[in-house]
Amino acid sequence: MAQFDVDAMEIVWVTYKEMEEVDHLAHERTKAQFDVDAMKIIWAGSRHAFELSDRISRLVASDPAFRKDNRTMLGRKELFKNTLRKTAHVWKQIIELHLSEEEASRLRFYVDEPAFTDLHWGMFIPAIKGQGTDDQQKKWLPLAYKMQIIGCYAQTELGHGSNVQGLETTATFDPETDEFIIHSPTLTSSKWWPGGLGKISTHAVVYARLITDGRDHGVHGFIVQLRSLDDHSSLPGITVGDIGMKFGNGAYNTMDNGVLRFDHVRIPRDQMLMRVSQVTREGKYRQSDVPRQLVYGTMVYVRQTIVSDASCALSRAVCIATRYSAVRRQFGSQNGGQETQVIDYKTQQSRLFPLLASAYAFRFVGEWLKWLYTDVTQRLQANDFSTLPEAHACTAGLKSLTTTATADGIEECRKLCGGHGYLCSSGLPELFAVYVPACTYEGDNVVLLLQVARFLMKTVSQLGSAKQPVGTTAYMGRVEHLLKCRCDVQKAEDWLQPSVVMEAFEARAARMSVACAQNLSKFASPEEGFAELSADLVEAAVAHCQLIVVSK
Amino acid sequence: MAQFDVDAMEIVWVTYKEMEEVDHLAHERTKAQFDVDAMKIIWAGSRHAFELSDRISRLVASDPAFRKDNRTMLGRKELFKNTLRKTAHVWKQIIELHLSEEEASRLRFYVDEPAFTDLHWGMFIPAIKGQGTDDQQKKWLPLAYKMQIIGCYAQTELGHGSNVQGLETTATFDPETDEFIIHSPTLTSSKWWPGGLGKISTHAVVYARLITDGRDHGVHGFIVQLRSLDDHSSLPGITVGDIGMKFGNGAYNTMDNGVLRFDHVRIPRDQMLMRVSQVTREGKYRQSDVPRQLVYGTMVYVRQTIVSDASCALSRAVCIATRYSAVRRQFGSQNGGQETQVIDYKTQQSRLFPLLASAYAFRFVGEWLKWLYTDVTQRLQANDFSTLPEAHACTAGLKSLTTTATADGIEECRKLCGGHGYLCSSGLPELFAVYVPACTYEGDNVVLLLQVARFLMKTVSQLGSAKQPVGTTAYMGRVEHLLKCRCDVQKAEDWLQPSVVMEAFEARAARMSVACAQNLSKFASPEEGFAELSADLVEAAVAHCQLIVVSK
The missing domain is CATH 1.20.140.10 (Butyryl-CoA Dehydrogenase, subunit A, domain 3)
Incomplete structure (x- = not known):
């Protein structure tokens, strides 16, 4: 292991150890004015959840195979091999200790190292479950569950992240052979970022524009094999690799985020995920009623x-x-x-x-x-x-x-x-x-706030109509009061009344939304106004979201 | 070199190269409404500075010994060895190309990698120049200039950073042998952080409490040899090592920040830096009139x-x-x-x-x-x-x-x-x-703002006295106007007048300082008030500093 001169580090470990010999927090701990054990249960959600977390965290902490202390000083290759060893050990522990789904999930939480398995279990399998037909699920899921195939989720491209509808990879149906031709027509269409893609995955759910009979039906998902199950080499027409170092020591460098390009790669028609939309043998595009x-x-x-x-x-x-x-x-x-x-x-x-x-x-x-x-x-x-x-x-x-x-x-x-x-x-x-x-x-956090802002503007525009604001926007129903009410706080302690704080947050959120809506109405086109006022709209969205956090 | 599978990276380099083939910024560049070449000179400070920077940056970019692209993926040991190679190459270039001090400084700037030499040239040598007597400078500086000794600056301890007066390392004068005994009496007195200390330095300027005749004269600087000039092993009584990984890939991990403990290490009396204070052969403490x-x-x-x-x-x-x-x-x-x-x-x-x-x-x-x-x-x-x-x-x-x-x-x-x-x-x-x-x-940035706040409070307390506020606090002389003036901006364009912006910043800074001073006066003791109001004081200091930036 490429450690930095193990001998010289000893002085540091000795120093840390000496520090640990005294409980420097003992005095602070005696001053707690609440029941610490009760709080632990509340934090965990239930006594069961607390005990399970406690047990699994001890299991991880006591197993040298899960050590983390050297993680930040390893070169990339050693770090990655280290993660592969841990991932295999997790799998072994889950099987040998007969861990439940809940226990396994906690185990992965405490091992605390991003890995290709996150995408295999968290994105590849759910994509097949959610978008695959019953037949497709029957064929692919057992292989995935036993990790006989390992999958990733290839959506983001070099040129497109937030705008999923702008993805450029194509999947063109060839009625001659009953196949789709997966292709990367441009540099920016290279798949870029998928975790697990760079080194590990044998398969991917690939998002590509479906083209049949010369018509573009938008983005759909396809199961594509990337690497040989015999020798793990990439299949013909597929160029695949790791996209390099990411921010920080250890951190996401344990993950093989990857790049992927297709040169007219052919897959059978039944590898399009067809639960919601289908392509028939003749190349007709159909949507189901899901x-x-x-x-x-x-x-x-x-x-x-x-x-x-x-x-x-x-x-x-x-x-x-x-x-x-x-x-x-x-x-x-x-x-x-x-x-x-x-x-x-x-x-x-x-x-x-x-x-x-x-x-x-x-x-x-x-x-x-x-x-x-x-x-x-x-x-x-x-x-x-x-x-x-x-x-x-x-x-x-x-x-x-x-x-x-x-x-x-x-x-x-x-x-x-x-x-x-x-x-x-x-x-x-x-x-x-x-x-x-x-x-x-x-x-992306800014894009999401703009979505919230659009929803808020719609809510404001419907005020006074039959459609009453519900849930987290219910306060908008009192917009007239909120626009004119004044905070009657006289002294600092008045802020300790939750109702005072709540009304202040509500008044702020309502006023910002209404102000944006009024300014929007001055523009000839709503889209132009939305673009011009987007910085204000983001602030209004934040005010609304802060209100939700305060109210829960 | 522990690279992460060089073959697989090729796809990434090819991708970046393809991206570089087009100047995607050409259109943007044609839209500049100012003279770009003139701006380059203004930014650099002078035509001379621009040309020098330009020449040295090309020198660094074209020399494969200075490559940076692999830095973030190296393990700690490789990374450090890499920095040692570069540092030696910098030294060689400076000598072979007969670079001036100014050119050498630019070269180090573009090599852009923290190294022990930063401390040797930037702290060790200046400390001897600033605090050493003429004799001390004559003895130590030639060795340091030729890098026959390499030094660091050992001030910060595990337990004391901002509070330099609280340092715990002791330097006790022994009149029997005409020596100081350098000692680390506690765990927290371990020197911690000095760059260049962990692996490289042969010497250090060590800050320690000077004790003579049982009296503590506060913190003073001493030149202490740490490692043998023959085999680089640490000298008796000295425990020294690297403190481990720091934030980020590459970054400061090219530096050997270190830990250092002394077990009754003896140094001759003439290794105390004696320009400002002296200890005589008899152990008497004296201060010069510097x-x-x-x-x-x-x-x-x-x-x-x-x-x-x-x-x-x-x-x-x-x-x-x-x-x-x-x-x-x-x-x-x-x-x-x-x-x-x-x-x-x-x-x-x-x-x-x-x-x-x-x-x-x-x-x-x-x-x-x-x-x-x-x-x-x-x-x-x-x-x-x-x-x-x-x-x-x-x-x-x-x-x-x-x-x-x-x-x-x-x-x-x-x-x-x-x-x-x-x-x-x-x-x-x-x-x-x-x-x-x-x-x-x-x-520390917060500690510094509190110092600014103290100065501001003193300035406010002297308003009306014969002592007029000067320099960046001159605006305080117009405090009466600033406390009552109102911003007469009517429309957005009014903000384009610099005088309007300036007065707004001045009024804000003055009002915040005066408010803090008034609140401080309500406390029985000024120190208690300062502690209680420190968050407000920091804000007032920030307002003052922002005004300085705006006004220059």
């Missing part, structure tokens, strides 16, 4: 998990920064006594405590989103699509708000640890680098 | 260079993000035409353009600081210390403001490049990771 809204249900689910993850990541950073702030002392020694704990400085508190509060707030809003997903799913099954736009806007906005706040918050926690936060041994640099992609994947 | 204020002159110099560096770092990030925004297109295609350049989106502009403006503003304020340093130096030489407090507060504040804005700005530029900003090939991840320590070294 409601397209179901896709939005999946988005609500994925974004709900991202909000929960935000809370986890932020709480880890806040935990490190809080402990450091209690242990670190600087200045303020009087008569030769101890210096002041930095947690007692107001400048430290004013930066740290709002992040601590946010970590809890995101935890609770994440729980509420789980409820929302259940509710939406039940309604969808009953063909009730009425709450879907509101639920979609709400999860899009919360995904954006919580991931931005978490990424910024982790970096702020790093700064709150002074110079020590710059060392990888603080845990913060890698936590930041591995977290920030959450601001981009599953919807 | 004014202590000279130290502040050096601080003004160092911080002035940090402000210039901020402008360089931010402009690199802004340049990458601006070019990306012009090339990248997403959404907005009409009738099958090209999509919209992302630089045309208001959401992109509202985040990018203020950073572009800041890069220029920091460039000009950096030039002004050079003038300030010259002015202060001339006054100091004439024993005029009157402008020193103002100059000190000004540089402290600008160091804090510009480094914070630059660190945040680089990360914002990275986000403005969407997913592509997360790839090391964008250059932004390493730029961020290598830049952020500037927020901590040479004065």
